[in-house]
Amino acid sequence: MTRSYLAAPDLIWTGHINARSEVQDGFDRDRTVRFYDTTLRDGEQAVGVVFSADDKFRIACQLAELGIGRIESGFPRVSPEDTKAVERILAANLPSEIWGFARAVKADIDAHIELGTKSILIEIATSESKMKAYGFTRDKVVARIKEAIAHARAHGMRVNFFPVDATRSDLDFLRAMYQVAVEAGAQEVSVVDTIGACAPEAVEFLIRQVATWVGPDIPIHWHGHNDFGLATAAAIAAVRGGATWIQGTINGMGERAGNADICEVALALQCLYNVPVEMDLTKARQVSETVRKAGGYTVDRWKPVVGDALFTRESGAVASQFHMPDAIEPYSSKLVGAGRGIVLGKKSGLANIEIKTRELGLSLPEDRFAEVLARVKDRSVTTHALVSDDEFRSIVEAVAVAS
Incomplete structure (x- = not known):
């Protein structure tokens, strides 16, 4: 059951200019924006961060209290500690959906099947530069998409197709890969800005394009990074374009300049665009502190939502x-x-x-x-x-x- 939050108007003081039609038009306010948290996997890819299994379990519990719809439990093949974390999170029966992460590799998927993961995000590179780096041909990518998704679906898993570096992929090839994935059984797809190189306007355009390619019954996720300081703006553009889910992390932690900070996105959607979200932001500061302590880092005192000096x-x-x-x-x-x-x-x-x-x-x-x-x-x-x-x-x- 989706829990919807929308800030009371008397608690928002952003000014009448935001009410203009050119600002507000284009959002589907009948749909609550939901969040897929990847702190435990993509967030941990921040340089020098190592979460223990206990850390991951504690963070997952607090993410559930925050109201996060989906929590990515991790990548069990990374280490025994990661396997232990996934096991504990799955066994906790949290109200959030628990998703697994895998490459388009049978062994990655099998690791989750053995642990009892019911839903999985499957990634593979689709841009020319990424395919070249991995030594993939286009035909090999097509074959691996079909095989991986078919294997997961044969074991009853819900599948999200995650094309790495989608925003820098050839659009005709990208369209074909989404269609291959859906035909193979993927029930959801992600639009992935792996290196944070997509302008917000381009994000909205691409989300709309993908929607026409996969049809109205396939939920679309947005996954962005903050290399140009635009991760929140890009996520908002994705929502306007029709994205159902926003992927991101607590504190925006992650590779390079980090991921979209899901709490910042939720605050902006409520306060600036009057869009309901599935997140109880009164719990944001608690989970932010827990993640910081576990990761051994600090955030700026002036950081939106959670900074110590905001008020x-x-x-x-x-x-x-x-x-x-x-x-x-x-x-x-x-x-x-x-x-x-x-x-x-x-x-x-x-x-x-x-x-x-x-x-x-x-x-x-x-x-x-x-x-x-x-x-x-x-x-x-x-x-x-x-x-x-x-x-x-x-x-x-x-x-x-x-x-």
């Missing part, structure tokens, strides 16, 4: 408007389960002092705010850092004693 204000000019969130933020922090706060530093103003004094329950006459502010700024400049609450208390006490 924290240091600047005095902005802090003076803190009581009116819609004046300084495009959407309510409630949408992503975040708190709001004021911090103190070089850029702070009198409003910061007033708010922080009240927040900490300190007694400070208003005519002493300027002196406290001067000391706060001096401290921040000296340390090249924010002033902590404890440091602020000490400053207030020192000013009070001096007066």
Whole structure:
């Protein structure tokens, strides 16, 4: 059962210009956009990231809580640890569908059959450069597509055909490969921008083309990367073009510049385009932190959806408007389960002092705010850092004693 989420209008402050027909037209709002998470496989391909089986199981459980429709459990032939992770995830009976990943190789598919995987994404290269790199001819690609899909279907598996580097493939050949895959039994297809080289406008065009090639009964997935910083924009274009599923990862982790960040895509679709999504974004920060810790990396404090500083204000000019969130933020922090706060530093103003004094329950006459502010700024400049609450208390006490 699809769980649909759409932000309440009073929590979105993006402006009337987004309501214009040229922005809003073209989206099917009767259909909830769903997400296929590939953090455990494509996300782990980020350089230096190694998830344990326990990590993968924990992440999968939190992805299910986030409302992710499909979770790619992994590629068991990579290692015994990956096999163990797939086994545990399948055995957990999570509400999300659990999918496997395989190349168009019988042994890859058999590894999933042995574990009990019921749905599988099968990949093979279709661009000239990728086929050359693998030593494939076009005829060999056709044969492997037919054999792999037929083998999976013979074992009762649901199949998604995943043509690697689709966006750089010859369109006539790509069309033929989609049709070969569907005729072989694939029930779904992916449009794959393996190296993140497709402009959003081209994405929308290609999704529409693929829809005409495979027909209305075949769901279309979009899989994009962020090499030009356009992964979210490309995913939105894919939805407008008719994609049913968006593939991506938590925190946008992955090869090179990463994958589409599914939480960013979900937020943008709701807040900018009024499109319902299958994701409870109030859980996004929790799963983001879990994935970061497991992967041994951090994200920018200003990262959309999950950044620590999104709803924290240091600047005095902005802090003076803190009581009116819609004046300084495009959407309510409630949408992503975040708190709001004021911090103190070089850029702070009198409003910061007033708010922080009240927040900490300190007694400070208003005519002493300027002196406290001067000391706060001096401290921040000296340390090249924010002033902590404890440091602020000490400053207030020192000013009070001096007066």
